Amino acid sequence: MRVLFLAWVAFADCKSSVNRHEIRKIPDGILFGTATASYQVEGAWNEDGKSESIWDRLTHSTPCPVKNCDTGDIADDSYHQYERDVEMLRELGLDFYRFSLSWTRILPTSFPDKINEKGVEYYNNLIDEMLKYNIQPMVTLYHWDLPQKLQDMGGWTNPHVVDWFTDYARIVFELFGDRVKYWFTINEPREVCYEGYGGPSLAPLYNMTGYADYMCAKNILVAHAKTYHMYKNEFSKIQGGTVGIAISANWFEAESEKEAEAAEEARQFEWGTYINPIFSKNGDFPAVMKERVAAKSFEQGFFRSRLPEFSPEEVELIKGSSDFLGINHYTSKLIYRNASLTSDTYPSPSFYDDMGVMSYYDSTWESGVSSWLKIVPWGFYNLLTKLRTDYDNPPIYITENGFSTYEGLEDDSRISYYRQYIDAMLDAVDEGSDVRAYTAWSLMDNFEWLQGYANRFGLYEVDYEDPKRTRTARKSAYVYKEMLRTRQLDYHYEPDTTLPITIDEGH
Ligand SMILES: *[C@@H]1O[C@H](CO)[C@@H](O)[C@H](O)[C@H]1NC(C)=O
Numbered sequence: 001m002r003v004l005f006l007a008w009v010a011f012a013d014c015k016s017s018v019n020r021h022e023i024r025k026i027p028d029g030i031l032f033g034t035a036t037a038s039y040q041v042e043g044a045w046n047e048d049g050k051s052e053s054i055w056d057r058l059t060h061s062t063p064c065p066v067k068n069c070d071t072g073d074i075a076d077d078s079y080h081q082y083e084r085d086v087e088m089l090r091e092l093g094l095d096f097y098r099f100s101l102s103w104t105r106i107l108p109t110s111f112p113d114k115i116n117e118k119g120v121e122y123y124n125n126l127i128d129e130m131l132k133y134n135i136q137p138m139v140t141l142y143h144w145d146l147p148q149k150l151q152d153m154g155g156w157t158n159p160h161v162v163d164w165f166t167d168y169a170r171i172v173f174e175l176f177g178d179r180v181k182y183w184f185t186i187n188e189p190r191e192v193c194y195e196g197y198g199g200p201s202l203a204p205l206y207n208m209t210g211y212a213d214y215m216c217a218k219n220i221l222v223a224h225a226k227t228y229h230m231y232k233n234e235f236s237k238i239q240g241g242t243v244g245i246a247i248s249a250n251w252f253e254a255e256s257e258k259e260a261e262a263a264e265e266a267r268q269f270e271w272g273t274y275i276n277p278i279f280s281k282n283g284d285f286p287a288v289m290k291e292r293v294a295a296k297s298f299e300q301g302f303f304r305s306r307l308p309e310f311s312p313e314e315v316e317l318i319k320g321s322s323d324f325l326g327i328n329h330y331t332s333k334l335i336y337r338n339a340s341l342t343s344d345t346y347p348s349p350s351f352y353d354d355m356g357v358m359s360y361y362d363s364t365w366e367s368g369v370s371s372w373l374k375i376v377p378w379g380f381y382n383l384l385t386k387l388r389t390d391y392d393n394p395p396i397y398i399t400e401n402g403f404s405t406y407e408g409l410e411d412d413s414r415i416s417y418y419r420q421y422i423d424a425m426l427d428a429v430d431e432g433s434d435v436r437a438y439t440a441w442s443l444m445d446n447f448e449w450l451q452g453y454a455n456r457f458g459l460y461e462v463d464y465e466d467p468k469r470t471r472t473a474r475k476s477a478y479v480y481k482e483m484l485r486t487r488q489l490d491y492h493y494e495p496d497t498t499l500p501i502t503i504d505e506g507h
Helices: 054-059 078-092 117-132 148-152 161-176 189-198 212-239 257-279 287-299 312-318 351-355 377-390 412-430 475-486
Strands: 023-025 031-035 096-100 136-142 182-187 242-248 251-254 325-328 332-336 358-360 396-400 435-441 460-462 471-473 488-490
Touching: 031 136, 031 475, 054 148, 078 096, 078 117, 078 471, 078 475, 096 182, 096 435, 117 136, 117 161, 136 161, 161 212, 182 189, 182 212, 189 212, 189 242, 189 257, 212 242, 212 257, 212 312, 242 257, 242 396, 251 257, 251 377, 257 287, 257 312, 257 325, 257 332, 257 351, 287 351, 325 377, 332 377, 377 412, 412 435, 412 475, 412 488, 475 488
Parallel strands: 031 096, 031 435, 096 136, 136 182, 182 242, 242 325, 251 332, 325 396, 396 435
Antiparallel strands: 023 488, 332 358, 460 471
């Protein structure tokens, strides 16, 4: 991510603080949970018939691309420790747990010709253990661990991925849909496409921005929509579940009033790419994006836009193909357009060259271990307000929100982050935002992609020196638990962390 540290302080004409309520009632009806993802926690990368995913391939390549040469080979060993994981969900008193399925664990050939019973058994055990205690599974079909075989055939840039993905989804609905009622097709298409195919920061590190990221964006949206309609047409009557998508949306604030248009373009490029086709009245990629990429492409000597078009049938297929909007939100940036922006500013062609704006973090914003993760709760409020007004107030599931620290159980900065962000979310709810669920990222420390295990996001700390990967509740786990138990946000609550965190009656 490009960061420019500028000496001046941002204009304060935007809403730069949310109402802070020392004690605040949390409305009934909002479900609370935590999330993880298969590659980040499961380990057992080649056990019981599982085949190779793009993250197995990447973490095993030389020179190792991940910090400290960490891999997810063992990760949190959740493949063997799911009972402890569910125990933690009970300790926290959660309504739900959001986890993802490993495609290569269920379908080792990538295709439906061979179902791996052992892999299926693992997910059956996890789901059944949760349901025993009335904890709802919220299941993501794809959280970044594509079968390597499909990658060798182009992965998300190959239009055949639409069939590959819907076939996999069909198997998953047949196997688990009797018990799973909340589905997410894809986690963060923007990161899959931009970071994985455009940039070199997530597997498969394609680094072909301005082409491959756009091809991926089209295919992933069609794959999502076909899966949604398959569920609606063939499964929903019997299974009665709900299907959506989890889109990453950070907030992009105009540096000053005259940068309003630049900030809006940043939002449209960064998340409108995925939200607009599904949730806007007219569907399709955002108009500004279609026009900009087409114009730039012709200027550059291309015969057609580098942004692939949707056919009218595809626009209709994708429009409305979600029962709710899942949002992963972490932070905010300031946006401006630099008159001296040239083709040297960003590589050309590229996604960022097409977007054509500059971004930076206000130097007064605090962050933790991850320099990109600035604490800007009012950005969360602004985002939720914008989604409510622009997309006709869709049901929103906050599918990720969280903060990173170093190891250590005293994580007051994480507690402060959660309190301020949930407070900001409730401001939007008070004004009418239809937020149905809130998910803390993450239940426990886990493999943070190219950052390995250096950045800790867990309510529970995981001891990576210990072969058993012992999990211990951080202070934030006590605070989250108390917030859900009392359904009250209280900035002054101090837990007694000398007492063990235990399972309450009824959990
Ligand atoms: C990605 O591509 C750009 C432009 O072609 C190049 O300058 C850069 O070195 C590449 N980065 C990696 C990590 O391959």
